Each structure stands twice: as C-alpha cells, then as structure tokens.
Amino acid sequence: MSAKVAIRNLYKIFGPRGAEMVPLVENGMDKATLLDRHGHVLGLRDINVDMAAGEITVIMGLSGSGKSTLIRHLNRLIEPTAGEILIDGQDVMRLGPAELRAMRQKRMSMVFQKFALLPHRTVQQNAEMPLSVQGHDPARTTEDAKRWLARVGLAGNEQQYPAQLSGGMQQRVGIARALTANTDIMLMDEAFSALDPLIRSDMQDLLLELQKELQKTIVFITHDLDEALKLADHLVILKDGAVVQQGEPQGILLAPADPYIEDFVSDINRARVLRVRSIMEPVDRDTFDGDVSPDSNLERLIAQSDGDTNHVYRVVEDGAVLGQVNMQTLVKALVPRVRSTDRTAAR
Amino acid sequence: MAAYESFFDALGLRDWCDADKTDGPMSMAQLLAQTQGGDAGAEGPVLPFPSLDVLHEACHRIGQTRDVTEGLERGFLDIRPELKLVLDPITQPLSWMLDGALWVAEGTPWWIMIPALLLLSYLVSRSKAVTAFVAAVLVFFAVIDHYDVAMQTLAIVFVCTGLSVLFGVPIGIGMSKSNTAQRLIVPILDLLQTLPTFVYLIPLIFLFSVTESKLYGIAIILYAIVPVIRLTDLGIRLVDKDVVEAANAFGMNAWQKLSRVELPLALPNIMAGVNQTIMMSLAMVVIASLVSAPGLGVLVLRGIRNLELGVGIVAGLGIVLLAVILDRVSKAALARVDQQRGH
Ligand SMILES: Nc1ncnc2c1ncn2[C@@H]1O[C@H](COP(=O)(O)OP(=O)(O)OP(=O)(O)O)[C@@H](O)[C@H]1O
Numbered sequence: 212m213s214a215k216v217a218i219r220n221l222y223k224i225f226g227p228r229g230a231e232m233v234p235l236v237e238n239g240m241d242k243a244t245l246l247d248r249h250g251h252v253l254g255l256r257d258i259n260v261d262m263a264a265g266e267i268t269v270i271m272g273l274s275g276s277g278k279s280t281l282i283r284h285l286n287r288l289i290e291p292t293a294g295e296i297l298i299d300g301q302d303v304m305r306l307g308p309a310e311l312r313a314m315r316q317k318r319m320s321m322v323f324q325k326f327a328l329l330p331h332r333t334v335q336q337n338a339e340m341p342l343s344v345q346g347h348d349p350a351r352t353t354e355d356a357k358r359w360l361a362r363v364g365l366a367g368n369e370q371q372y373p374a375q376l377s378g379g380m381q382q383r384v385g386i387a388r389a390l391t392a393n394t395d396i397m398l399m400d401e402a403f404s405a406l407d408p409l410i411r412s413d414m415q416d417l418l419l420e421l422q423k424e425l426q427k428t429i430v431f432i433t434h435d436l437d438e439a440l441k442l443a444d445h446l447v448i449l450k451d452g453a454v455v456q457q458g459e460p461q462g463i464l465l466a467p468a469d470p471y472i473e474d475f476v477s478d479i480n481r482a483r484v485l486r487v488r489s490i491m492e493p494v495d496r497d498t499f500d501g502d503v504s505p506d507s508n509l510e511r512l513i514a515q516s517d518g519d520t521n522h523v524y525r526v527v528e529d530g531a532v533l534g535q536v537n538m539q540t541l542v543k544a545l546v547p548r549v550r551s552t553d554r555t556a557a558r
Numbered sequence: 559m560a561a562y563e564s565f566f567d568a569l570g571l572r573d574w575c576d577a578d579k580t581d582g583p584m585s586m587a588q589l590l591a592q593t594q595g596g597d598a599g600a601e602g603p604v605l606p607f608p609s610l611d612v613l614h615e616a617c618h619r620i621g622q623t624r625d626v627t628e629g630l631e632r633g634f635l636d637i638r639p640e641l642k643l644v645l646d647p648i649t650q651p652l653s654w655m656l657d658g659a660l661w662v663a664e665g666t667p668w669w670i671m672i673p674a675l676l677l678l679s680y681l682v683s684r685s686k687a688v689t690a691f692v693a694a695v696l697v698f699f700a701v702i703d704h705y706d707v708a709m710q711t712l713a714i715v716f717v718c719t720g721l722s723v724l725f726g727v728p729i730g731i732g733m734s735k736s737n738t739a740q741r742l743i744v745p746i747l748d749l750l751q752t753l754p755t756f757v758y759l760i761p762l763i764f765l766f767s768v769t770e771s772k773l774y775g776i777a778i779i780l781y782a783i784v785p786v787i788r789l790t791d792l793g794i795r796l797v798d799k800d801v802v803e804a805a806n807a808f809g810m811n812a813w814q815k816l817s818r819v820e821l822p823l824a825l826p827n828i829m830a831g832v833n834q835t836i837m838m839s840l841a842m843v844v845i846a847s848l849v850s851a852p853g854l855g856v857l858v859l860r861g862i863r864n865l866e867l868g869v870g871i872v873a874g875l876g877i878v879l880l881a882v883i884l885d886r887v888s889k890a891a892l893a894r895v896d897q898q899r900g901h
C-alpha cells in the first residue's frame with residue numbers, strides 16, 4: 212500500500228538559526244544539550260512515518276514530546292527546518308501560498324483540542340465555515356453542514372451559539388466542521404483530551420463509527436494509551452521529538468522496544484486490549500474446546516473458558532480456520548514481558 | 559559671567575565672537591535686572607549655568623533662547639504655504655461634512671429630528687429604557703430652549719466620531735499586524751493624548767482660517783481618534799490564537815481571516831474604543847468653541863467671559879447629559895454584541 216501521507220527525515224528546531232543546528236542534532240546532540248549550549252529547542256528529530264490511506268494513525272507521547280509540532284507540519288501551520296512531507300506523493304514544501312491554501316481547504320481538515328469554534332457564529336455557521344471559505348454555493352453549503360451536524364448528533368442545535376453547548380457538543384461541532392470540508396485527510400490534535408471520560412468514550416465510538424463509513428486518513432494525537440489502542444491502526448510513539456517505536460499497536464504492546472514504552476504499556480488492562488489475532492499460533496491438533504473470532508479480545512476468551520487454562524480454541528473468521536489459541540499462551544501474554552524494576556523505585 | 563568670557567578667550571575665539579557685534583535684544587533676565595535698578599553682570603551668581611542667554615553675554619555669536627522659539631516659528635511660517643497647499647484640499651471635505659451636518663441639524667424641524675434620533679438610539683441599543691431616557695433628555699433640551707445648540711454639538715460629535723472610526727480602525731489593524739508599525743505609532747498616540755488640548759489649536763490656527771469648520775474638526779479628530787486606534791490594535795492582538803489557527807487550517811486568506819475572525823472577535827474592544835472616542839470628542843467640542851465651533855461650548859464660554867453663572871452652568875450640565883446619553887446608547891450596543899454570543 213502506498214502511503215497517503217509520508218514524512219521523510221523531518222527535523223524541526225525552534226530558534227533563529229535552526230537550520231545551522233541540524234548537523235549537530237544529526238550527530239546525536241540531545242534536546243537538553245542543544246538548549247543549554249545553543250539556546251535552540253529541538254522540536255522534532257529525524258521523523259519518518261508513512262500513513263496509509265483509510266487508516267487511523269495515532270501519534271502518542273508525553274507532554275512536550277512534539278506531537279502538536281508534528282501534526283502542524285502536515286498542513287504547514289509550522290514550517291519544517293529540514294525534511295519532506297509528501298501528501299499523495301506531492302511535496303507540501305513546494306506549494307506556493309495560494310496552492311497551500313487550496314490544499315488546506317480541499318485535502319486536510321483539522322479538529323482542535325480547545326475546539327477553536329467561532330464564538331460569534333451559530334453552530335450551523337460554524338459547520339458551514341470550510342465550504343463558505345471556498346466560496347461554494349450557499350444552498351449546498353447549508354445542506355451539507357446540516358447533514359453532518361445531524362450525523363454527529365446535533366440535529367436541532369443548529370441555531371445555538373458554541374458557548375451555549377457543553378464541551379462534548381462543542382467538539383461534535385468541531386468534528387462536523389471537519390467533515391463538512393469533505394477532505395480525505397483529517398488531523399485531530401488531542402481532540403478528546405478536554406472532555407470527561409464518559410463523553411470521551413462516546414466520542415471515540417462516534418469516530419470509529421464514522422471511520423467505518425467514510426474511511427478517511429486520520430492522524431490522531433493523544434497522550435492516553437487506552438485511547439490510542441482503541442483507535443489506532445498504526446501507532447507512532449514519540450519521545451523528546453523522536454520516534455521511539457511505531458507499528459501495529461498489538462505488536463508494540465507485546466514487544467515494546469524500550470523502557471519508555473514498557474512503562475507506558477505496563478499500566479493498561481492487557482486482557483481488554485489484546486486480541487486473539489495477536490497471540491494465535493499455527494494449528495497443531497484436531498480437537499478444540501470451541502471457536503473464537505480473531506478480533507475477540509482476551510477478556511472475552513477468558514470468560515468463555517471459565518478460567519480453565521487447559522483449553523485450546525480454534526480461531527475462525529468467515530468460515531476459514533486461521534489458527535489456534537492456547538489458554539496458557541494467553542496467560543503469559545497478560546504479563547508484561549519485562550517490567551522496568553527501577554520504575555517503582557523512582558516514584 | 560567673566561568665567562565664560564575668559565573661556566572663549568582661552569579658546570582663541572574672541573575675534574570670531576565679536577566679529578559683527580551688534581547689541582542684540584536684551585534677554586528677559588537682563589531686562590528684569592535693569593528694571594529693578596541693579597547691574598545684571600555684577601550681581602549674578604559666580605558661575606551661572608551656561609544657558610544660551612548666559613553664553614550669549616560672553617560671546618555674541620551664540621544665539622539667545624528666544625532665537626530658538628523664534629526659529630521654530632519662522633520655520634513653521636516658512637513651510638506654511640506648502641503645507642497649506644497639501645493640507646487644504648485634503649481636509650476640505652471635512653469642512654463640507656461639518657457644515658452639512660450642522661445644516662441638517664439646524665434645518666430639520668424638531669418633530670422629524672427627535673423621532674429620527676430616538677429611532678437611531680433604539681436601533682443601536684435595542685433597549686426601550688435607554689431610548690426612553692434619550693427621549694427625556696431631548697425633550698428637556700427643547701423645553702429649556704437649548705435644543706438648537708445641543709443639536710449642533712451632536713452634529714459635530716457624530717461627524718468627528720464617524721471619521722475617527724473610519725481612519726482609526728484601519729490604522730489599528732495595521733498596527734496589530736506589524737510590530738514595527740506599533741512601535742512607530744504608539745509614541746505618536748501618547749503625544750496626541752498628553753499634549754494639552756489647547757496646544758493642538760495653535761498650529762491649526764496658523765494653517766487654516768478660524769472661519770473654517772475643519773479647523774476645529776481636525777483638533778477634535780486628532781484628540782478623539784486615539785482610543786479607537788489603541789483598542790482596535792489591542793482587540794486584534796487579543797483574538798484567541800486557537801481560533802486564528804483554525805482559520806489558517808481551513809485555508810482562509812488574509813482578508814477572510816480579518817473580516818470573519820479577527821474583526822468580529824475584536825469587536826467588543828473596538829466598540830469600547832468607539833465609546834471612549836465619543837466621550838473625548840464631546841470633551842474637545844467645548845474647547846473647540848474657542849475657535850468658532852458652534853454648540854453648547856459657546857454658551858459655556860459666554861458664561862466664563864461675561865461671568866454669566868447660570869448660562870455657563872446650564873450649558874455645562876447639558877454637555878454632561880449629552881455625554882450620558884451617548885455613553886448609554888453605545889454601551890447598550892456593546893452589551894448587545896456580547897450577549898448575542900451567548901455569554
Ligand atoms: N514556537 C515554539 N518555540 C519554541 N519552542 C517550541 C515552540 N513550539 C513548541 N516548542 C517546544 O517544542 C516541544 C514540543 O512541543 P509540542 O507542543 O509539540 O508538544 P506536545 O507533544 O504537543 O505536548 P502537549 O501534550 O503538552 O500538547 C516542547 O518542548 C516545546 O517547548
């Protein structure tokens with residue numbers, strides 16, 4: 212699959228002479244030293260990520276790891292210091308001002324952590340904004356906006372002002388606005404971080420539902436691992452402006468590449484997140500205690516087995532046998548492979 | 559004094575100093591000393607500060623202080639014809655506008671004017687209470703026979719405030735977009751705001767004839783335009799960065815950003831500036847009556863000149879009443895804008 216969005220050797224160094232600092236960083240100078248000796252802030256270091264069409268790519272990292280900086284490079288709200296950003300194979304850096312505006316209007320939309328709605332416009336007018344900026348025919352614009360507002364559950368709220376809505380509803384407006392733009396790519400910077408947990412979970416479900424229907428290329432930023440695992444087709448983990456690991460989320464969970472990620476993944480409920488597909492083995496027997504779907508999570512399988520670790524299940528999808536799951540393998544997968552020991556001591 | 563004379567001698571400048579010695583006009587200090595019967599040279603302090611006048615004593619080639627003010631005056635008078643050539647045509651429309659507004663204010667019968675003003679107050683404020691208050695004040699003016707002068711003052715305030723907004727908002731926008739522009743303009747605004755109001759009038763009197771309306775129009779606008787510029791600049795700079803970022807992310811161009819995001823979000827601040835501008839032009843309109851601006855100010859002036867206590871006080875209170883209705887109406891408009899956003 213060719214990448215819809217490809218980031219190649221991207222560097223961002225904040226400061227007046229950022230470009231001169233690139234070689235230093237290439238030679239391994241770290242963020243603290245760069246700030247100390249040269250007064251420049253290392254934003255991003257040698258980022259290479261491919262984002263496939265129709266998938267949700269989640270970028271995760273702690274505060275200050277450069278997530279917002281990275282996502283703002285995709286539509287050039289921030290100019291890179293070095294490197295390339297290819298959208299459908301086209302280098303974003305080569306676009307002139309008018310082309311760049313056209314790209315932002317037609318190919319990428321964005322959802323913001325603090326919603327960033329226009330406070331003096333109604334919900335309806337906010338949702339119309341992307342199309343009215345392009346000067347589309349008002350009748351069609353109105354109709355599109357209305358349809359998307361209804362789709363995100365805001366039918367009937369069209370004439371209200373953003374300040375009259377709850378946070379969750381405001382972010383629904385933000386999502387409707389991005390959908391009205393009708394772009395292939397959607398950028399979401401901590402879109403659900405400002406919402407409380409229940410609303411947040413609702414919004415994640417809404418996003419997954421919309422995604423099943425629309426298959427957009429979504430870049431989603433979060434600092435929450437549960438959210439990342441729920442949404443991600445492809446997970447990118449950032450630390451101090453560099454990618455520490457990326458790949459399929461289940462793979463990262465089962466084989467974390469470094470202690471930073473181990474710490475990240477050690478606290479989550481693995482039984483709920485891990486899926487049968489990730490731990491199944493080739494079939495080596497004829498009799499099974501039952502059939503399971505490869506997308507079923509381990510929690511459900513444990514319930515199905517009544518806790519009996521001697522059971523072995525057959526993994527079946529659409530009538531085809533994919534493999535088997537041994538309950539003993541399952542139990543081992545539930546324990547983080549290595550747990551950094553000094554972590555508890557450090558707290 | 560001798561100290562400075564020997565100083566010039568020591569430098570060998572005596573010949574140069576005395577070259578074309580003519581007795582220049584006496585300085586103020588000398589004149590005073592003479593009238594008091596003393597000798598200026600002998601009784602002064604041993605080492606006076608080497609001011610221009612003192613140095614002039616020692617060396618006549620050095621100018622007196624009065625030469626500086628005189629030079630300034632002469633310089634101004636020298637460029638006056640050119641300045642007039644440029645400024646006269648540019649500012650002529652202001653005279654027309656003021657004269658036109660005054661003609662309308664005086665010529666329109668009260669039974670058209672008062673309902674029209676009430677309708678305007680209602681449209682701007684959307685408040686029945688405020689409109690009723692305006693009606694009461696206008697009727698009060700009419701009852702005490704101050705209706706005509708009040709209308710004249712109002713006409714001048716309308717024209718000057720309108721022009722201040724027309725020029726002030728774009729200047730404020732320019733300032734908010736460029737830090738350099740801001741650095742250059744802020745000192746000018748400070749100057750306009752702190753310069754004693756009478757000082758505006760001096761150069762203007764030299765430039766234009768006192769019979770022209772634009773003379774006081776310019777003085778009022780220069781004074782009143784400051785807050786609307788400052789608050790436009792501030793308002794745009796305070797617009798939520800996230801919303802501006804969203805505007806960029808959806809591909810707005812500069813004009814769309816300004817008209818759809820920045821100006822509407824800055825509007826409460828801009829309107830606060832307009833309110834201030836109205837108040838300041840009203841304050842200046844009184845002083846402007848010194849240079850033939852008609853209206854309530856003329857009566858205040860009469861009160862002062864002829865010691866007609868009652869006339870002065872009634873006119874002064876009339877100005878306060880005008881200020882209050884203008885303030886209420888513009889504040890009500892501001893509150894309406896805020897409320898509309900569901901705050
Ligand atoms: N304009 C800027 N000038 C200087 N440094 C900056 C600038 N913007 C970001 N940085 C620095 O770049 C680093 C990454 O910032 P970024 O906002 O991308 O982090 P983040 O991962 O989005 O964090 P958060 O979760 O808090 O939003 C930080 O160290 C920050 O201080």
Ligand SMILES: [Mg+2]
Pocket residue numbers: 278279280401
């Ligand atoms: Mg961020």
